[in-house]
Amino acid sequence: MVMDRTTQIHRGDVIVEQQPSTGPGYLIRRVIGLPGDHVACCNARGRMTVNGKPLDETYLYPADAPSPTPFSITVPTGKLWLLGDHRSIALDSRTEGPLAVQVVGRVCLVIRSGQAISLRTPHTFAADGLAPANSQTPPALIGAIVVGLAVVLLLALAIFGVDPLHDAQAPRVTPGRTSFRVRGAYVGWSAVVDRAFGCQRRS
Numbered sequence: 001m002v003m004d005r006t007t008q009i010h011r012g013d014v015i016v017e018q019q020p021s022t023g024p025g026y027l028i029r030r031v032i033g034l035p036g037d038h039v040a041c042c043n044a045r046g047r048m049t050v051n052g053k054p055l056d057e058t059y060l061y062p063a064d065a066p067s068p069t070p071f072s073i074t075v076p077t078g079k080l081w082l083l084g085d086h087r088s089i090a091l092d093s094r095t096e097g098p099l100a101v102q103v104v105g106r107v108c109l110v111i112r113s114g115q116a117i118s119l120r121t122p123h124t125f126a127a128d129g130l131a132p133a134n135s136q137t138p139p140a141l142i143g144a145i146v147v148g149l150a151v152v153l154l155l156a157l158a159i160f161g162v163d164p165l166h167d168a169q170a171p172r173v174t175p176g177r178t179s180f181r182v183r184g185a186y187v188g189w190s191a192v193v194d195r196a197f198g199c200q201r202r203s
Contacts, residue, residue: 002109009103010132011037011050012125017082017101028107029092030059033081040072056124061086067094 003016013031018024033039033050040049047054048066057066064087071094075081079098084090093099110117125131 001107001111003105004108005105007103009106010034010121010125011130012122013131014085014107014119015082016104016107018104019099019101021100026104027101029082029084029090031080032083032093033075033098035075035077035079037081038072038074039081041067041070050128050130053128053130055128057122058124059085059122061088064088069094073098 009015009031011031011034014028015031016026016028018026032048032055038049038051041047043049043054045054046066048057049055055066060066064085067087073081075098079100081093082099082101083092083094107119110119120134121131126133
């Protein structure tokens, strides 16, 4: 999981939070209602509503309903209406009411079954004007991508090796932002990738 450390949250965000009343530890839940919002479930079509606007909760765990028990509440100042996506087993605001929590950050990437999944603002919140659409990539996600690429390149170097001192085909470049030192000489990124992954450049 990659988390963007911020206290600026919107409806639909999945956050990491601490609940002072329950002691140390972290919880991960989705923000459904902010202070002043009226949250209710369910309408005639079985959907949860925020300020009268129905939510199309495509992020719910398969076969889970928005809520097995009805509710209608206005979120008080200083609290949030937080729900888990796995509604059939989640402990959240449906049983605990509006929650006063300390927000640690917003989850922007999760690893599930070996796949990296970027978490964006659900369309239902953005389409109804309940939250701004994602327009920028969080710095934490950019950092994770950069680190991941660096690890891949380092593994490629370790497995395949790049030695410009003994390879006449390896181009020499001057030190700079697009080069790094390998076995005493500076090598460009393109040379490393070509050698590591067996790429052949056409003349």
